[in-house]
Amino acid sequence: MFCFSGQSQESDLTQTIISMPGDDVVLPCHVDPPQDLSQFTVEWGRPDLKPRFVHVWHNQKEYLADQNKVFKGRTSLFNDKLKDGNFSLKLSDVRHSDNGRYRCYNPKEKTEYFIQLLVDLHHNYRSSASSPAVSLSGLDVSSSGVMLDCSAAGWYPEPEMFWLDGDRNIMSAGPAEKSTDPDGVYTVSSRVTVEKRNNNNFTCRVQQRDVNQSRETHIHVPEDKPTKNIHNVTISHVCKISFFCYCFLLKYMRN
Structure with a gap:
C-alpha cells in the first residue's frame, strides 16, 4: 500500500493491482503518519485521459463535476476512513478500458503515488x-x-x-x-x-x-x-468459360 509523507514528493515505485472484468477493486492510498484527510483536497486521476479526474475530494465533500464520464457511478471513497488518512479508491464493475496507471495526488503536500491496474491480462x-x-x-x-x-x-x-x-x-x-x-x-x-x-x-x-x-x-x-x-x-477458368460459351453457341445455332 502506498502512502504520502511530508518529506517525499513523489514515489519511485508503482504498485500493480490485477483485476478481472466485472469485479470491484480497491486502489490503496493513505498518509503516513495518519492525518485527517477530510480537510484536504485529494485527487485520484488517470494522466492518460482527458479529463484526467477519476475521483476528487474537495471542501470536505466529493467533487465529481469534472469526473471523466467513463467512471460515472463506479467510484467511491471510504468516507469514514478519511479521518485516519485513508484515501483508497473503490472502483466498481471493472472494465477492460479501466486498464491503466492511476495517480493518488495531494495538491497541498504536492505528493503523488501511482497504482497500475491490469485488467485480466494474466488470465x-x-x-x-x-x-x-x-x-x-x-x-x-x-x-x-x-x-x-x-x-x-x-x-x-x-x-x-x-x-x-x-x-x-x-x-x-x-x-x-x-x-x-x-x-x-x-x-x-x-x-x-x-x-x-x-x-x-x-x-x-x-x-x-x-x-x-x-x-x-x-x-x-x-x-x-x-x-x-x-x-x-x-487460364483454367478462362478455358472453362470459353468452352461453355462455345457449347452454348453451338447449341443455339443448331436450334
Whole structure:
C-alpha cells in the first residue's frame, strides 16, 4: 500500500493491482503518519485521459463535476476512513478500458503515488489471444511480388504487428489495421508484399511489450512463388468459360 509523507514528493515505485472484468477493486492510498484527510483536497486521476479526474475530494465533500464520464457511478471513497488518512479508491464493475496507471495526488503536500491496474491480462486474454493467421492473398501486378496477409484476434491491451524476413529483420509493411469490439479487445491485421529471395521464409509477429507477450506464425513461399499456380488457375477458368460459351453457341445455332 502506498502512502504520502511530508518529506517525499513523489514515489519511485508503482504498485500493480490485477483485476478481472466485472469485479470491484480497491486502489490503496493513505498518509503516513495518519492525518485527517477530510480537510484536504485529494485527487485520484488517470494522466492518460482527458479529463484526467477519476475521483476528487474537495471542501470536505466529493467533487465529481469534472469526473471523466467513463467512471460515472463506479467510484467511491471510504468516507469514514478519511479521518485516519485513508484515501483508497473503490472502483466498481471493472472494465477492460479501466486498464491503466492511476495517480493518488495531494495538491497541498504536492505528493503523488501511482497504482497500475491490469485488467485480466494474466488470465483470460493471455489464453484467448489468437496466434497470427498467415495466408497468400495474391500477386502484386506492379512489382510481381507476392502479397501475404496476417491477422490476429482477441488481444488486449493494444498489440503491435510486424513482419520479419528469413534473417529476422523487420520488413517494411506500413501500419497495421486495428479494430476493437465493444469490450475494447483488439483485432489486428497487416499485408506485406514480398519478393523472391534466396530464403523465402517470412514471419508475422504480434506482441505486447508492456506485458511481455508475443506470438508469431511462419510461412514459406515456394521458389517459383504462387505466380505459376495463380496464372494456371486464371487460364483454367478462362478455358472453362470459353468452352461453355462455345457449347452454348453451338447449341443455339443448331436450334
